[in-house]
Amino acid sequence: MASRFHKLRARQQEREPLTAHGRINLVPLVDILTSIVFFSLLTYTGAVMTNLTAFDLALPPVVVTANTNTSGAQKDTVTLILAVGIGQKGLTVAHSNGGAPPFQRNIAGLTAESLDTLEATLKNVKQQFPDADAAMVVPDDDVAYDDIVHVLERVKLANFRKLSLTSAARSMQVASATPGGR
Amino acid sequence: MASERARALREGRRRAMFQKFGLVQLNLIPLVDTFVAIVFFSLVAATVGDLAPILSGVTLPQAKVGAAAHQELTLGVSSRPAQVIFNGRPLMSVSAAASAVSNVENQPLVVPQLYSALKTAADSIRQANGVSQNESVTTPLAIQGDKTMRYDLLQRLLQSARLAGFRTITLQVQRATEQGAAPTVTM
Numbered sequence: 001m002a003s004r005f006h007k008l009r010a011r012q013q014e015r016e017p018l019t020a021h022g023r024i025n026l027v028p029l030v031d032i033l034t035s036i037v038f039f040s041l042l043t044y045t046g047a048v049m050t051n052l053t054a055f056d057l058a059l060p061p062v063v064v065t066a067n068t069n070t071s072g073a074q075k076d077t078v079t080l081i082l083a084v085g086i087g088q089k090g091l092t093v094a095h096s097n098g099g100a101p102p103f104q105r106n107i108a109g110l111t112a113e114s115l116d117t118l119e120a121t122l123k124n125v126k127q128q129f130p131d132a133d134a135a136m137v138v139p140d141d142d143v144a145y146d147d148i149v150h151v152l153e154r155v156k157l158a159n160f161r162k163l164s165l166t167s168a169a170r171s172m173q174v175a176s177a178t179p180g181g182r
Numbered sequence: 183m184a185s186e187r188a189r190a191l192r193e194g195r196r197r198a199m200f201q202k203f204g205l206v207q208l209n210l211i212p213l214v215d216t217f218v219a220i221v222f223f224s225l226v227a228a229t230v231g232d233l234a235p236i237l238s239g240v241t242l243p244q245a246k247v248g249a250a251a252h253q254e255l256t257l258g259v260s261s262r263p264a265q266v267i268f269n270g271r272p273l274m275s276v277s278a279a280a281s282a283v284s285n286v287e288n289q290p291l292v293v294p295q296l297y298s299a300l301k302t303a304a305d306s307i308r309q310a311n312g313v314s315q316n317e318s319v320t321t322p323l324a325i326q327g328d329k330t331m332r333y334d335l336l337q338r339l340l341q342s343a344r345l346a347g348f349r350t351i352t353l354q355v356q357r358a359t360e361q362g363a364a365p366t367v368t369m
Contacts, residue, residue: 028212035216039223052236053248053357054324056350057340139333146329148336149243149355156247167337 055152057163080132082125082160086139086151090114093121098129110147115154122158134162141167236326236356237267243329244358251354254324255303257296257339261328266339268299280335291341300346308347318349326354 085092091107091114103125107117126132135155139148152163235253236242239260258267264276274282274295284292304319313319323343327336343351 028209028215031212032215032219035219035223039219039227042223042227051357052242052251052354053245054251055245055248055353055355056322057353141332141334141337143333144329145327145331145333145336146243148333149245149329149353152353153245153247165336165340167333 055149055156055163057165080125080129080134081136082122082132082134083136083138083166084118084122084151084155086110086137086143086147088140088142091118091151093118093125095125095129110150115150118151119154119158122155122160126159133160134164135160136164136166138166237270239263239265240326240328241330242326242354242356244356246358248355248357251324251352254322254352256324256326256354257300257343258326259328259331259335259339261330266296268296269303273299276331276335279338282338286345289341289345291338292345293338293342296339297342297346300343300348304347317347319347320349322350322352323348324352324354 080095080098082093082095085094088110090109092104093107094102094104097103105121107114107121122135137148137151137155139151148165155163237256237258237260239262240258241261255269256267259265259276260267261276266273266276266279273279274293279293279296282293282295284290285294286292286297300323305315307313307319307321308315308317325336325339327339340351
């Protein structure tokens with residue numbers, strides 16, 4: 001008497017010629033999916049890295065190795081001295097105005113509207129002085145880094161490419177011990 | 183009838199030969215598929231490989247503009263925990279950095295411990311590039327600062343870096359998209 005297993009095997013063998021050409025081999029599919037999942041996990045962090053952006057600041061060198069020639073041979077190419085002040089209460093845009101009386105404008109607050117006004121003001125300055133390319137950002141000590149970056153962003157958007165961070169002259173010995181600015 | 187017999191004979195001979203020499207049929211299609219996937223992801227990994235990772239514990243500010251951030255010597259200021267990190271190594275706490283007293287004359291903002299680490303790094307770069315010890319280093323120094331960091335601390339970091347010889351400083355921030363912030367993953 002044939003067991004149930006043997007009957008099953010016999011039926012499978014009977015069906016085999018009919019299904020021989022219609023089988024789906026899942027092994028390659030599993031191989032491919034395994035590679036895709038593995039490499040996706042591996043490169044996921046890399047994809048996040050592309051979400052970083054950078055602001056380049058140029059610091060003056062500390063050590064001067066050669067004597068710089070400051071006599072009349074070199075032409076002064078600075079057309080405008082532009083400064084953007086950041087305080088807890090608001091922003092200040094000031095520039096040398098190319099020989100005319102210096103320009104200064106105060107913008108209240110550090111909100112998105114204030115930043116829009118700053119950008120518009122800087123774009124006006126850029127229109128008046130298209131050759132000007134440098135801007136100094138002068139934050140107060142207690143200003144948060146987040147606000148500084150927002151201002152740097154607007155300065156960049158107004159097409160001032162050379163950015164520098166400066167501060168007012170101080171007599172302080174130490175900075176505040178609290179990392180948070182707000 | 184004769185052709186079927188001939189075919190059966192051929193198949194019999196082929197089977198016998200395969201058994202005799204232990205030959206197996208190789209299906210190359212999965213191999214090719216796998217290699218295509220590997221090549222694709224290798225190219226992707228090579229493209230993003232030199233981009234900068236985000237330090238752990240740092241919540242970066244967001245900006246829509248700026249250049250691509252490449253992997254550099256990185257100085258980080260994290261908030262969880264609050265510490266200064268240089269090149270992946272915790273250097274000192276934020277409070278220690280903020281309250282450190284300068285040991286350089288006429289430079290009240292210098293943080294001695296940080297200055298020492300930066301100077302060592304700058305010196306090794308100078309040595310590797312064959313540059314004089316008196317010249318500034320052209321290799322950029324990236325700063326990844328927490329968004330809550332105050333400017334007085336940033337100023338101290340910048341001043342320490344400048345005196346150590348770094349001339350180009352890059353502030354690395356998170357790129358903001360139109361929909362909002364990109365997802366943050368720390369390494």
